[in-house]
Amino acid sequence: MNNKPSIHSLEVSTSLHEKLLKSPVYAQKMKNRSLTISIITTLLILFNLFYFMSNQKTLAEDQILESQYANFGSDLSI
Amino acid sequence: MSKEIDINAFQSGNILAFEQLVDLYEKKVLNMCWHLLHNREEAEDATQDVFIAIYQSKHLFKGESQLSTWIHRITMNKCLEYMRHAKRKKRFGIKVPIDESFLGVENKSQLNPEQVLMERERSKAFFLAVQQLSENQRAAYSLHHFDEFSYKEISESMNLSLSAVESLIFRAKQQLIKQLKDPIQKNWI
Numbered sequence: 001m002n003n004k005p006s007i008h009s010l011e012v013s014t015s016l017h018e019k020l021l022k023s024p025v026y027a028q029k030m031k032n033r034s035l036t037i038s039i040i041t042t043l044l045i046l047f048n049l050f051y052f053m054s055n056q057k058t059l060a061e062d063q064i065l066e067s068q069y070a071n072f073g074s075d076l077s078i
Numbered sequence: 079m080s081k082e083i084d085i086n087a088f089q090s091g092n093i094l095a096f097e098q099l100v101d102l103y104e105k106k107v108l109n110m111c112w113h114l115l116h117n118r119e120e121a122e123d124a125t126q127d128v129f130i131a132i133y134q135s136k137h138l139f140k141g142e143s144q145l146s147t148w149i150h151r152i153t154m155n156k157c158l159e160y161m162r163h164a165k166r167k168k169r170f171g172i173k174v175p176i177d178e179s180f181l182g183v184e185n186k187s188q189l190n191p192e193q194v195l196m197e198r199e200r201s202k203a204f205f206l207a208v209q210q211l212s213e214n215q216r217a218a219y220s221l222h223h224f225d226e227f228s229y230k231e232i233s234e235s236m237n238l239s240l241s242a243v244e245s246l247i248f249r250a251k252q253q254l255i256k257q258l259k260d261p262i263q264k265n266w267i
Contacts, residue, residue: 009105009109009112010105010108010109010112010118010121011105012104012105012108013122016104016108016122016125016126017100017104019126020100020104020125020126020129021097021100023096023100023126023129023130023132023133024091024093024096024133026126026130027130027133027134030130030134031134
């Protein structure tokens, strides 16, 4: 009764062994997945950046047209 | 053990060399995870992650230490990751239970059912107390206590100095003595 609590050691099951042997395949899949995710993320960032920049240009033009300077010079006479 | 594996072949991605490595280390890695995580399902998942990490970082093995030490270090880091994850899950009320098969009782045939039950309860309390230790204390204590690693092996696996390991194990024992009231359990420490 005073023995240390025993922990029986585990045996590697056949299914786990098979999975472990497939580690290179899983590693490659993970690499491909993270590569795809980083490409998609980069593309999304670039798309957002271009969208923001082109929108910024239109926005600036719109802002001038709506401002008090929109008709600047139209009523000037020589 | 590492002499039997062609390190160069393994590092250049040779599948046969990797399979040889799996055959040699799978049981050791699985049991290390089992002793640290106390849950079979988690231990098997961690073992799989360890071998994926070994394959992914094969080029990082410089040969400065033994291959087994390098593998133990990867296993240790993966188990610490799992422990942190379990801690986070616990915060959300999801508890990873101690596996019932973890609480095996030695020489069961000599004990009557009542004694087996009592022993099981004692074991459960003991392992729960071990789970309460801080991550590093639990890891160092488990490696020393259950995997029978020497202090030197633990220091290499955990990347700590010998004195740090000694101090971790000493503090773990103090903590367990404080938590466990039963004299039989105190004998186990």
